[in-house]
Amino acid sequence: MATATAASLPGASVAAAAAVSSSSSSPALSFRILAECSKSKARTSLMKLPHYAVELPMFMPVGTQGTLKGLLPEQVKGAKAQVILGNTYHLGTRPGKDLFQDFGGLHKFMQWDRALLTDSGGFQMVSLLDLAEITEEGVKFRSPYDGSECMLTPEESIEIQNAIGADIMMQLDDVVDVREKDYERFKTAAYRTTRWLDRCIKANKNPDRQNLFPIIQGGLFPDLRKISLEQQIARDAPGYAIGGLSGGEAKEKFWPTVHLCTDHLPKNKPRYCMGVGFAVDLVVCCALGVDMFDCVFPTRTARFGCALVDNGQINLKARDFANDFRPIDEKCGCSTCRNYSRAYLHTIVTKETVACHLLSLHNVAYQMRLMQSIRDSIKKDCFAEFVEDFMAAYYKDQEYPQWVVDALAAVKITLKKNSSSGVTNKASDIWDDQESDEKLWNLRSGFDKLYLTGYRNAILGDFEEEEAAGRIEGFETAFQSQSKVNPTIYLSRLDGLLMACLTKCKSNLNEEQKVEIRLIQNMINHALKLNFEPSKSILEKVLKSNKQTETRNEQEEVRLCSSECFVDAKYSEDSTRDRYKSRDSKCGCTPGQTDNAETCLNEILSRTRAVCDSVGWKIPDFILNHEL
Amino acid sequence: MKFAIEYISKGGGRIGRLTGLQSQPGAVHETPMVLVSTVGGSAPHLTQDVLHLVVDKDAPLHVPAQHFCDHVQVLQNYKKGVAHFSALQGHSVCVSVQDAAKATPQGYNHKKGVSLWTYGGRQIITADKYMDLMEAMQPDWYEALNDADPGIGSSKKRILNSTTSSMEYLKQCITLHKASQKLKGSALFAPLLGGRSEKARNGWSKSLMSTTVDKSAISGYTIVGLHTNGPEVEDLQPVNVSNIVKASLQEPLAAELPRQTAGMWNPLTVLQLAHLGVDIFDSTFPFLVTERRGALTFPFRLNRRQNDGAYSKGSCLEHQNKKLKVSEDSPKAKAEEEVPRQDNKIRESEDEELSSPYEINMKNKSNVSLMKPLLEGCECYTCKNFTRAYVHHLTIANELLAPVLLMMHNLHHWMDFFSSIREAIKTDRLEDLQTLITTSVFESNEVQSLILDSHGTNCV
Secondary structure, eight states: OHHHHHHHSHHHHHHHHHHHHHEEEETTEEEEEEEEOSSSSOEEEEEEOSSOEEEESEEEEBOTTSSBTTBOHHHHHHTTOOEEEEOHHHHIIIIIHHHHHHHTSHHHHHTOOSEEEEOOSOHHHHHTTTTOEEOSSOEEEEOTTTOOEEEEOHHHHHHHHHHHTOSEEEOOOOOOOTTOOOHHHHHHHHHHHHHHHHHHHHHOSOTTTOEEEOEEOOTTOHHHHHHHHHHHHTTOOSOEEEOSOSSSOOHHHHHHHHHHHHHHSOTTSOEEETTOOSHHHHHHHHHTTOOEEEESHHHHHHHTTEEEETTEEEETTSGGGTTOOSOSOTTOOSHHHHHOOHHHHHHHTTTSHHHHHHHHHHHHHHHHHHHHHHHHHHHTTOHHHHHHHHHHHHTTTSOOOHHHHHHHHHTTOOOOOOSOOSOOOOTTOOSSOTTHHHHHHOTTTOHHHHHHHHHHHHHHTOOGGGGGGHHHHHHHHHHHHOTTSOHHHHHHHHHHHHHHHHHHHHSOOOHHHHHHHHHHHHHHHHHIIIIIHHHHHHHHHHHHHHHHOSSOOHHHHHHHHHHHHHHHHHHOOOOHHHHHHHHHHHHHOOTTHHHHHHHHHHHHHHHHHHHHHHHTOOOOHHHHTOOO | OEEEEEEEOTTSOEEEEEEOBTTBTTOOEEESEEEEEOBTTBOTTOOHHHHTTTSOTTOOEEEEGGGTTTOHHHHHHHOSOHHHHTTOTTSOEEEESSOTTSOOOSSOOBTTBEEEEETTEEEEEOHHHHHHHHHHHOOSEEEOOOOOOOOTTOOHHHHHHHHHHHHHHHHHHHHHHHHOSTTTTOEEEEEEOOTTOHHHHHHHHHHHHSTTSOGGGEEEEEEOSSOOOSGGGGGOOHHHHHHHHHHHHSTTSOTTSOEEOOSOOOHHHHHHHHHTTOOEEESHHHHHHHHTTEEEOOOOOSSSOOSSOOOOSOOOOTTOOTTOOSOTTOHHHHHHHTSOTHHHHHHHHHHTTOOOTTEEETTSGGGTTOOSOSSTTOOSHHHHHOOHHHHHHHHHTTOTHHHHHHHHHHHHHHHHHHHHHHHHHHTTOHHHHHHHHHHHHHHHHHHHHHHHHHHHHHHO
């Protein structure tokens, strides 16, 4: 009654508009902003979904196949997760939509009573692109399970998602690899995504209990993003996602795109930036006004023995932790930190599944705690201070990356220059290292870091399909099937291990060194098993294709050259710049390239033999009997 | 450690009380009991909080020395013992030499020491080193170092070597044990050896009671050398072990001390061993069943009938068909039987990797849409919360949660099985329990072969 009278007054429309600007509601979602940062675009809000009232900004851990990496639902709740993300592509293939219909949805199937979000299956297109063909109708692809030809249309995607019954569904979008350069391809994708959105909206059978989020496309082109924004916003959805990012694009291009999108997206609706999950990215994107995030990173890195901490992550495999009886993080209240020590975790990481569960749990809890701190600081209106403290802790003893400084400056948060700029390359930080390549060249300086580089590449490689197969299988299949993988990284990682071992062997051995040697021996053994055979087969594959085709793939050329340079680098004390120069010069000459790659392989083989002989370890036959 | 025999059943088996453990002065454990087998200090696949959804917070653990011999220094620095180190404080710990879940490679033991296989490879461990490790691990009780290597068909000479060196280790361990301050509260168990020779076993037991051994330091026995660990142990049937275990346990061995034996004993062999008076077992069986993605379903409740096929004709397990498994009660599975006989071969080869008649295979497609729990009426966390369809999905998707849920169920089932064993001994009905399990396993086999036969003739 009060509103009816108020509406007739001239001032009331302004008040009503103000109310609308900070909240919205649709049949299955209500959104209300609780507090806003007075400087940046950051805000904290409450989003009520059919299964759970969610506090934003939040991070959603990814439970690809209806489970979160070995954790029971109540453990996930204990880590304070509010929403779990499921993958439509995986769930639609197995167990399939019929089963979900019988069971009354994924919530019941996996016993999760908080909210769920499902992606559309579109992102899997990028990873399966060599199998998939995108047409106006949808995506045609070959099932990796049984080889049959399948078509994923917007209607089909929504039908599956309706059967799954998640609180939030994503539209099927036309995903383009963000590193693709063709403007026209992005333009098509942006328009097609909206056409597909209309088909998705029409196909949605449960608008009363399932929200459908459109996805903003347009690559890194501001004009295309604007077109996509305008079109998608016109569809008046309960919330919006920023898609097509986090595919390996330069950070300098990433943040302005997010900034542009959040500038245009309606303020009174939730905004979801897909695939973002590194702590720094989360903080920056929150400052830019994003509310929701998801990423496989926290659970994936756990499988590699890494635990998230305030200045990045620590790899519990490192021997530094053997006698460290502290929890991973004294400030963390997760059940892993309350009960388990780093020293114990060190004894079982990457060996027992329990370690994987414990680290996954901690990593999810870490992300949740980070988001909680962000929400709290916004409520107290000290978000800017929080960001400064966070960055100072994260980039301890390091300079801030320029993109972080720029992105935050764009929303009026100024980072004070980090004073101690002398120290770089901190071992725990392998994620935001701008010059990872350089690390690669310094093989003899520290093989621990190199070891991490190998992991880093494997993780960032994001072998979605291999995820379930576990770490070992993931490595192997990825090496064999992903032509993008540069074998030199793995070869050099292995080589670094061998070098370190060789150095150790020369000196007189005391007890401790013997233990060390034994450890390295095992690492070599393991690394050889993991890396050598698949890498070799990649090399062979590359060589074969080079022999067969006259026109060479540019990428492969670079790869071969870099492997050749990498051999050079072994024996020269040149500065990094000179090495790059030598690569440039050699890239010009195409003849003899196969020889170089062969040389590279032979070099490593002979060094392997030398080292293995020196430590008395028998080399598996397959390594020596290679045929090119 | 104190052990008191409470009751010796006329129907076989005995009930004992294990008390006075150094880490749990107040706890009372009734035997026959199960120790929770561990890998790397944790129950397989189960974090501490999840383990406590299945077993009591004071359930004794079985920790193989093998898993920690690479970490002596760390444990020495830590000072609080292996249970605390593994975040399982509150649980008591029994340490054995080898891991019962992994087959021990044979032929690596010699006079210098016993080979232990760690993540880092092989380590030869002497009695001195072993006792250092015990001091660092601080177990409530532990097995003396021994060379229990001889496998099936070992020569007399090998058995002799094994007993000779093991006697030497035992004497060294006893000396070091008595001298150690840190091991004051720990109990030492002497191994019972002798390979598969009844004579050698009895001879060893006699020598333990002779004057050359300081008996005052021995608080119990572990029967070793019956097998060389790993999954093959489940194939050992009651008849395979009965006589050799009897030979170890007979006079003059002190009957009042607790007797333990590790390994993946199948339920019927467990019953036979309990019948013979073995008091302490472990959970290797449910663990290895989990590893092949099986869910235990064998019945063990005497007072209420779990399975339809209850009455039996025979008890001959020798002829059991190991491939019984096309899931007894699923209509789909029966429908599959309709297909011509030739297909049986294919299906059988699929089932080959399986299994035992005590479990259902969760890889089996017949579970794909079953909304019922792994086992109707089971009170475990998995069965109360999840369906077979979900566990099957996780199994097929190779998700880490599959072994977690299966391990929870299987461990729970195993624990319950042992409480049923105790109940049966108390009421002198151990043989009824043997009959119940034998018949249910045998019956369903028979049903299975009947189905096959009828369809076979139909096809003709």
